[in-house]
Structure formats: structure tokens, C-alpha cells
Amino acid sequence: MTDVVVLLALERWGGAELSMLAIARGLKDAGNDVTLAVCGKGRHLAPEAASDLTVEDLGAEGSLSAILPLSRMLRARRPDIVLSALRYTNIAAILAAKLSSCGVRVIVTEHTPPGFPAGSTGIRLLTRFFYPLAHAVVAVSRGIAKGLRGNVRVIYNPVTREIPRQVAPPHAWLGSGAPPVIMAIGRLSVEKDFATLLRAVAALSMPLRLVILGEGKERPALEALIRRLGIADRVLLPGFVNNATDWLAHAKLFVSSSRFEGFGNAIVEAMQARVPVIATDCPVGPREILDNGRFGQLVPAGDAEALAAAIAQALDNPPDVEKPYARAQDFSAWRCIRAYRALIDELPTLPSLRQRICRRLCSIMLHENWMTGVVDAPIEQSLTWTSCPGVRWLGSRSRKRYLADPFAWPGRPDVILCEEYDFATRKGSLRQLTMKEEAIALEEKLPMPLPGHLSFPFLFAHEGEVYCLPESGEAGCLAILRWENGVFVPFSTPLGAVAAADSVLFVRQGCFWIGYTDTALGTSDNLNLCFAASLAGPWRLHPENPVRRGAHCSRNGGTPFHVDGTLYRPAQDCSRTYGGAVRIMRVTECTPERYREEEANLIAPEHGGLNPHGFHTLSVYGDKCLVDGKRMCFSLTRVLEKLWRRFKRR
Numbered sequence: 188m189t190d191v192v193v194l195l196a197l198e199r200w201g202g203a204e205l206s207m208l209a210i211a212r213g214l215k216d217a218g219n220d221v222t223l224a225v226c227g228k229g230r231h232l233a234p235e236a237a238s239d240l241t242v243e244d245l246g247a248e249g250s251l252s253a254i255l256p257l258s259r260m261l262r263a264r265r266p267d268i269v270l271s272a273l274r275y276t277n278i279a280a281i282l283a284a285k286l287s288s289c290g291v292r293v294i295v296t297e298h299t300p301p302g303f304p305a306g307s308t309g310i311r312l313l314t315r316f317f318y319p320l321a322h323a324v325v326a327v328s329r330g331i332a333k334g335l336r337g338n339v340r341v342i343y344n345p346v347t348r349e350i351p352r353q354v355a356p357p358h359a360w361l362g363s364g365a366p367p368v369i370m371a372i373g374r375l376s377v378e379k380d381f382a383t384l385l386r387a388v389a390a391l392s393m394p395l396r397l398v399i400l401g402e403g404k405e406r407p408a409l410e411a412l413i414r415r416l417g418i419a420d421r422v423l424l425p426g427f428v429n430n431a432t433d434w435l436a437h438a439k440l441f442v443s444s445s446r447f448e449g450f451g452n453a454i455v456e457a458m459q460a461r462v463p464v465i466a467t468d469c470p471v472g473p474r475e476i477l478d479n480g481r482f483g484q485l486v487p488a489g490d491a492e493a494l495a496a497a498i499a500q501a502l503d504n505p506p507d508v509e510k511p512y513a514r515a516q517d518f519s520a521w522r523c524i525r526a527y528r529a530l531i532d533e534l535p536t537l538p539s540l541r542q543r544i545c546r547r548l549c550s551i552m553l554h555e556n557w558m559t560g561v562v563d564a565p566i567e568q569s570l571t572w573t574s575c576p577g578v579r580w581l582g583s584r585s586r587k588r589y590l591a592d593p594f595a596w597p598g599r600p601d602v603i604l605c606e607e608y609d610f611a612t613r614k615g616s617l618r619q620l621t622m623k624e625e626a627i628a629l630e631e632k633l634p635m636p637l638p639g640h641l642s643f644p645f646l647f648a649h650e651g652e653v654y655c656l657p658e659s660g661e662a663g664c665l666a667i668l669r670w671e672n673g674v675f676v677p678f679s680t681p682l683g684a685v686a687a688a689d690s691v692l693f694v695r696q697g698c699f700w701i702g703y704t705d706t707a708l709g710t711s712d713n714l715n716l717c718f719a720a721s722l723a724g725p726w727r728l729h730p731e732n733p734v735r736r737g738a739h740c741s742r743n744g745g746t747p748f749h750v751d752g753t754l755y756r757p758a759q760d761c762s763r764t765y766g767g768a769v770r771i772m773r774v775t776e777c778t779p780e781r782y783r784e785e786e787a788n789l790i791a792p793e794h795g796g797l798n799p800h801g802f803h804t805l806s807v808y809g810d811k812c813l814v815d816g817k818r819m820c821f822s823l824t825r826v827l828e829k830l831w832r833r834f835k836r837r
Contacts, residue, residue: 188735188784189531190220190266192291194257196250196276197229199402200236200427201374202452203298206327206344207272211240213345213524218731220785224260226253250275257283265289265762265789267737268531272296274310278317285320290762292534294527296325296342298449300470301334303378322534325527327450330471340530344450345520346459354433358398360423361437366394367502370438370462372431372453373445375403375424380467382412384444386491389416391499400434402427435460440501446488448472458482458515461508465497476518482511532736551829553819555765556584557591558798559605561625562812566748566805570755570771574791575802575814581620582627584797586822587611590618593813594746594806597648603813604633604655606642610825615642617657636677637662643689643804645746649722654678660686660706667692667722681717681726693747695754695777701726702756704742705733711761714741716782727779734782738762740770745805755787757805766803766817768792792816 193211197204208223215221223240225233226247233242243260247253250273261269261283269291271280277295284293295318301311318324319337326332332341356362369388373379381399388397399409399422406424413422428434435441441457443466448454451472457464458476464483466473467490477483484501486493560578582590588609596602600622607618621629635641639661646655653670665687668675687703688710694700700718704711714735719726735741738761745757753773760768769790776783792802798816806813 188218188220189214189268189737190222190264190739190786191268191270191531192222192224192261192264192266194224194226194253194269194271194276194280195233196227196253196273196279197225197233198227199229199374200232202344202450203272203296206298206452207270207296208237209345209520210270210523210527211237213520214527215240217524217528218734218781218783220266222264222266224253224257226250226256250279254279254283254286258286261287261291262289263789265739265760266291267739267762268292268294268534270294270296270527272298274299274314277321278313281317281320292322292531293320294323294325294530294534295321296327297331297335298327298344300331300447300449300472303447303470323530325530328472328475330475331449340526342523342526342530343518344452344455345523346452346455346515346518354436356437357428357430357433358423358425360396360398361434366396367439368437369395369397369440369442369498370435370457371397371399371401371442371444372435372456373399373401373443375399375401375405375409377405378446379403379405380444380446380489381405381409383467383489383491383494384442385409385412385416385418385422387444387495387498388421389418390491390495393499393502395498395502396421396423398423398425398434398438400425400428400431432456432460435462438462439505440465440498442494442498443467443473444488444494445469445473451476454483455515455518458508458511461512463501463506463508464511465494465501467494476514477511478514482514549819552826553821554610554825554829555589555801555817556820557589557608557801557815557817558582558584559590559593559603559620559813559815560798561808562814564812565810566746566807566812567750569757569769569790569805569812570750570788572788572790575793575816578793578796578798578814578816579625580797580816584818584820586824590620591815592643592804593620593808593815594644594646594804595808595813597646597653600809603808604644604646605815606644607632608642610828615640617641617644633675635675636668637666643743645689645691647692654692654722656690656692656701658688658690660688665690665701665703665717679723681719681724682728689743689759691743691745691747691756693754693756695774698779700777702743702747711742711759711765712736712738714743714758718779729782730780731782735784740772740786744769744803746807748807756784759803760789761803764801766801769802769805 223242226245245253245256324337324339441462467488468485469488560580593605603620606615608615617633619631619633637659643658655668665682667678669678686706690703698718713733715732716729717726740758742759744759756772758770771788772784773787774784798818801817804815
């Protein structure tokens with residue numbers, strides 16, 4: 188699963204805004220965490236229309252004034268993706284992401300054809316500069332894509348309205364026996380050019396009526412034109428309606444009279460409703476949707492006479508509606524959401540040049556040094572922490588090795604198992620710490636029946652026996668070990684040929700579950716599940732694997748725990764650095780078919796202490812917690828070793 192923020196600058200609900208709302212819902216239904224960040228004068232409309240989504244009000248009247256609030260939100264939340272639409276909002280999203288410096292990937296969507304509207308040279312120049320800075324630029328039609336720069340993809344808008352139901356006509360004009368009704372849908376704005384449609388209707392002497400659904404600034408001008416043309420008894424402007432499909436169900440013809448259309452959502456909705464379509468051949472969407480006139484008639488933009496002739500012909504000889512209906516399925520919501528999910532999955536995290544240089548220098552000059560420690564508070568209180576509090580670090584820092592990944596031995600409060608990493612061999616092994624008076628009294632290397640690097644020794648008890656689930660990726664398997672006669676011995680192998688990292692086990696609804704990161708898919712950005720009715724197996728892979736995507740909350744970071752019957756999973760936040768922080772994830776659904784979770788808390792490393800640069804393990808230690816902490820250290824010996832290894836590889 189991926190954490191997505193959808194940025195919406197809301198004045199009123201138009202086609203682009205409704206499309207973004209549908210995409211947000213689709214991504215959420217696909218198992219992602221989605222937050223709708225809203226700005227603009229109409230942002231108060233969002234909570235009611237998007238009651239099924241998490242809505243965050245940025246408190247800004249416009250897109251550009253939302254840059255700083257959005258950057259603060261991104262820095263605090265650290266999502267994987269920011270998704271935005273419309274030009275000023277797209278620029279705001281790009282700038283906010285850059286200011287936040289949190290590594291979030293930006294996807295901007297463009298709904299306006301190149302060169303439109305007239306007089307927008309300044310904003311077009313800005314988009315030419317800023318759009319290549321986004322990780323992806325989505326054009327809602329191929330025509331729009333031709334004028335864009337950057338990593339451009341074409342993903343059509345989703346058809347969000349359902350096929351009309353057999354319902355009573357929402358207006359008397361739509362009843363049986365009434366004159367045929369022409370339907371138009373769109374914002375009452377200059378670019379929709381409803382004035383040309385009104386003139387076309389006025390030129391026709393045949394009995395018909397026109398209904399235009401939508402609201403906008405051009406209403407007074409259109410109403411004045413209706414009176415001037417003498418067609419007030421033939422035209423209805425109901426405003427914005429929530430049940431447009433019910434109106435479409437009773438229409439005889441749909442007309443789009445726009446001067447330009449990036450896509451043309453309403454055209455597809457009419458085709459979906461099996462209503463014949465006439466559209467002006469404007470840049471760029473209608474011709475693309477109607478496939479050069481195969482699925483609906485195209486007429487010149489701004490030509491009232493040609494539009495009147497096309498309306499008369501369509502009413503006298505109704506065209507086929509089944510082929511256009513089949514064409515409408517190419518723009519279905521599920522296709523759109525699938526395309527966005529595929530795009531999100533393949534997008535890399537692209538650091539800036541400055542970040543890449545700094546990271547490379549830091550990787551050479553500095554090295555990680557971890558310590559283990561104790562927090563005198565139960566793990567349940569971690570739901571309220573903002574940073575790792577009051578850590579009592581065990582032992583002292585060493586230049587030759589470090590200790591990390593601590594787990595308490597079940598039933599023995601004086602024993603801790605952890606990883607010992609040797610800088611010389613660059614390998615980890617498991618170390619048993621015996622505690623006395625809150626200090627390490629004895630250290631022993633614990634022999635294990637698995638070869639290679641070993642770490643993250645997750646311990647659990649079942650039916651009086653103690654088991655260990657160590658990270659053993661170099662052994663090429665995910666193995667469960669059982670403590671017998673003073674040593675760990677192999678018990679079962681839930682997964683063979685899997686380089687699993689940081690595995691944990693929990694019990695849910697009578698099943699044993701193991702969560703792990705498959706390092707073949709990525710070192711920190713995926714969570715996978717397998718489950719079985721017994722520890723001995725057989726184990727089954729979850730059909731949604733990987734059930735979680737994203738470096739900010741996938742890899743396990745400690746002991747799963749319950750609070751008031753709810754399961755919580757500590758996860759590592761590796762979005763900026765490996766083991767940078769711990770996120771507590773609340774598991775909302777865990778079945779053999781579905782897995783869903785949401786963020787409950789973000790815990791930063793301790794502030795100003797011995798280890799302020801990282802924190803990636805939080806485990807149960809009786810009524811206390813075990814943690815680890817990272818400090819980036821300089822050592823000339825380590826620097827020379829790294830340079831020598833790089834030289835030998837060349």
C-alpha cells in the first residue's frame with residue numbers, strides 16, 4: 188500500500204475536480220492510504236462531497252498560497268506520492284515537495300490543451316519550466332501530451348457516473364410524450380461556448396427542448412441571450428445537479444459545444460448512457476474520444492449553423508448507440524485506477540543533484556553505529572510518543588561493532604537477544620545479553636543453524652516453547668527455529684528461496700501470520716504476508732502480496748501488539764534514511780483475502796541524545812520497551828576501508 192496525498196484547489200466542483208475525487212476514491216479502494224488536501228475558496232465543499240476520504244484543509248485561499256502549508260504537511264506526514272491537477276495547483280505541488288525535502292514523488296495531471304486558454308502565455312511558460320521537475324506528468328488525452336515536457340504519460344479520466352437507472356424523470360420535460368430533449372453538461376463558462384448551442388437551437392423550427400446542467404459565471408449572460416433569442420420556453424438551466432445520469436437517461440441527444448476540451452468527461456458519460464453524441468471538433472479531447480467521428484458526429488467549433496444541421500439530422504435519424512457504448516468502456520474507472528497504480532509502482536524516488544552528492548559523500552565519510560536501550564514505559568504508550576523518550580542505553584559505543592535489533596526472551600526478563608554487527612567482517616550474528624541491575628552482566632554469541640548474515644531475532648512463545656524468526660536472507664529462506672536443549676534448531680521453513688528481511692509473527696483469527704520484506708523486490712519498500720493454521724504449516728502466500736508498498740512504513744520495526752483488541756504493527760520509516768524512524772500502523776483488516784492498515788503514529792529518534800539519527804526497532808520487554816538508536820559517526824579507518832573496497836570493485 189502507498190501513502191498518497193491528493194491536492195485539490197477547489198472553487199467549485201468541475202470536471203477536473205470530480206475526476207480527481209474519483210481517482211482518490213479509486214486509489215483508496217485499491218488499498219492505499221489517501222488524504223485529500225484542499226485549498227481554495229470552495230474548500231469548505233470538500234468534507235461533505237468527500238465524506239469517505241480523509242480531508243485536510245490547508246487553510247489557503249488559492250493554490251500558490253498553499254505552498255508553505257502543503258510543504259509543512261508533507262514534511263510531517265512523509266507520504267509516498269503527491270497527486271495534483273490543474274496548472275497552478277501542479278506548480279504548487281512541485282514547489283511544496285521541493286521545499287519539504289522529504290523525498291515525496293510528485294505526479295501532476297494536465298487537463299488543458301496546449302495553447303489554451305488564450306492569454307495564458309505566462310502560466311504556459313511556468314509549466315514548461317516546472318513540469319519536468321515532477322516525477323511524472325499525466326495528460327488526460329494524447330492531444331494534451333503532445334505539448335508537454337517531462338516524464339509524460341497518458342491516462343484518460345475515469346467515467347465516474349453509473350449507468351442511468353430506470354427511474355422516474357427528474358423533470359416534467361423528460362416525461363413520455365414531451366418534445367425531444369437535448370442535453371448539455373458543463374460549467375457555465377466561456378470555453379464551453381453554450382452561446383453557440385443556444386443560437387443553434389434558436390435556428391431550428393422543429394419541436395425540441397434544451398437542458399444545460401451546470402453552474403458558473405456565465406449564467407447572467409446566457410440567460411440574457413436566451414431572452415434575446417426568444418427561446419425561454421425551450422431552454423432550462425437547472426444548475427448543478429447530483430443526479431445527472433437520471434437526466435441523461437431521458438435525453439434524446441447530447442451536445443458538447445466547447446471551444447476546447449482537454450478530455451470531455453460528459454461526452455463519455457453520454458456514450459455510457461447510450462445517448463447519441465454531437466461534439467464540436469475543438470482541441471483536443473472530443474476527436475480522440477469519438478475516434479475521428481466513428482462514435483459520434485463532429486462539427487466545427489463556433490459554427491451555430493453546422494451544429495443546428497447536425498442536431499436536426501440526429502433527431503430525424505437517430506444514430507447507433509451500441510458501438511459508442513462499447514467505446515465508453517475504454518474510459519472506465521477501473522482502467523484509470525489500474526493505470527495510476529502501475530505508474531505509482533514504477534516511479535522511482537528521484538533525489539535532487541544536491542541530495543545525491545550529499546548522500547554519496549555521507550556514505551563515504553560516515554558510517555552507522557547503533558546501540559540498544561530500554562525505555563521505562565509499556566509498548567502501548569508508544570501510540571502517544573512523538574519521539575523516543577528517556578532511553579537508557581546499554582553498554583558503550585564501540586569502534587569495532589554495534590548492537591541493534593533487540594528482542595526480549597519470552598518468560599526470561601533478564602535475557603535479550605540482538606544483532607551484533609562486526610565492522611571488519613561486515614556480517615551480523617546473534618548475541619545473547621544477560622541483564623543484571625539494568626546493565627549488561629554477560630554477553631554470549633549464540634550459535635545458529637543458519638549460514639551467513641543474521642539479524643532481527645524476533646522471538647515468540649507458543650504452547651510453552653520458545654521460537655525465533657531471524658533475518659536470514661543470505662541463507663535463502665524464511666525459517667522458524669525452536670529452542671531445544673540450550674540451542675536453536677530448525678522447526679519449519681514457511682518459505683524457501685525467499686530472501687526475507689525483518690520477519691515478525693502474530694496470531695489473528697485463529698491463524699499464524701508472518702510479515703516480511705522480500706529483498707528481491709526492494710530492501711525497505713514492501714511488506715508481504717504468509718499465513719497458516721499451524722506453525723508447522725502448510726504456509727500460504729497472501730494473494731495481495733506485497734500488501735504494502737513504500738519505504739515509509741513497509742519493513743517491520745518490532746513486536747506487533749494489541750490495544751483494546753486492535754492490532755498495531757511497528758514499521759520502519761526508511762523514506763529518508765535506513766531506519767530513520769518508526770511508524771505505528773493500525774491493522775484494520777487482516778483476512779486470507781484482504782489486508783488493510785493505516786498510520787496511527789510516527790515516532791522520531793530521540794532529540795539531542797546519544798543516537799539522534801535513527802531508530803528502527805521497538806519491542807516488548809515486560810512492562811518496558813526495547814529500542815535501538817543510530818548515530819552517524821566518522822572514522823578514518825572506515826573511510827579508508829570503503830575507498831579500498833570501491834577501488835577493488837573497479
